[in-house]
Amino acid sequence: MYLFGGNGHCKVIVDIIKKSNEYTIEGIFDDNPKFNVIFDIPVFKTKDLDFFLDKQLIISIGNNNIRKKFSKKFSATYINAIHPNAIISNDVRINEGTVIMAGAILNASVTIGKHCIINTGAVIEHDCIIHDFVHVSPNSSLAGNVVVGEGTQIGIGASVIQGIQIGKWSTIGAGTVIIDDVPDFAVIVGNPGKIIKYNSIEND
Incomplete structure (x- = not known):
């Protein structure tokens, strides 16, 4: 599975996923140049997201309006954490x-x-x-x-x-x-x- 957004909210979701042992996080999408790896997870640029949209995804962004915007934009398989x-x-x-x-x-x-x-x-x-x-x-x-x-x-x-x-x-x-x-x-x-x-x- 993958996460979209590499902020503090993302870090909490990573912790949840690791504790639940239900999924393996293969990558995080974020365009912040400071992020290459979050914890031990590679960070990809959002321009590459289309390649992964057949995978499972969580929008790991705290802003409600932004989550709505991107959920309409992506045709991913969304899962829960x-x-x-x-x-x-x-x-x-x-x-x-x-x-x-x-x-x-x-x-x-x-x-x-x-x-x-x-x-x-x-x-x-x-x-x-x-x-x-x-x-x-x-x-x-x-x-x-x-x-x-x-x-x-x-x-x-x-x-x-x-x-x-x-x-x-x-x-x-x-x-x-x-x-x-x-x-x-x-x-x-x-x-x-x-x-x-x-x-x-x-x-x-």
């Missing part, structure tokens, strides 16, 4: 290209979309629905029956009470407490969370 220390209920559904990091907890009947990041120690309770390209940051907690729209960022240490609907491409600030539904593109901070501005509409 799931840390062996994540706790995942048997009936959780995880779609392609998603990364689940160490200590994450996904409880009964959770659905995770495509190319999501469920970061270290995040808690996603029963019956939550996480749409495509979402990033649930470290130590954030979603109570039961929360729905998170496409491309949204849940900040580190944020808390969301049960039954909340969070719109697409919104940003929940670090440590924010969400007690009311969140509209599309809203940027929310504080306890309780309040809208301070709106994000620009994402580029398709």
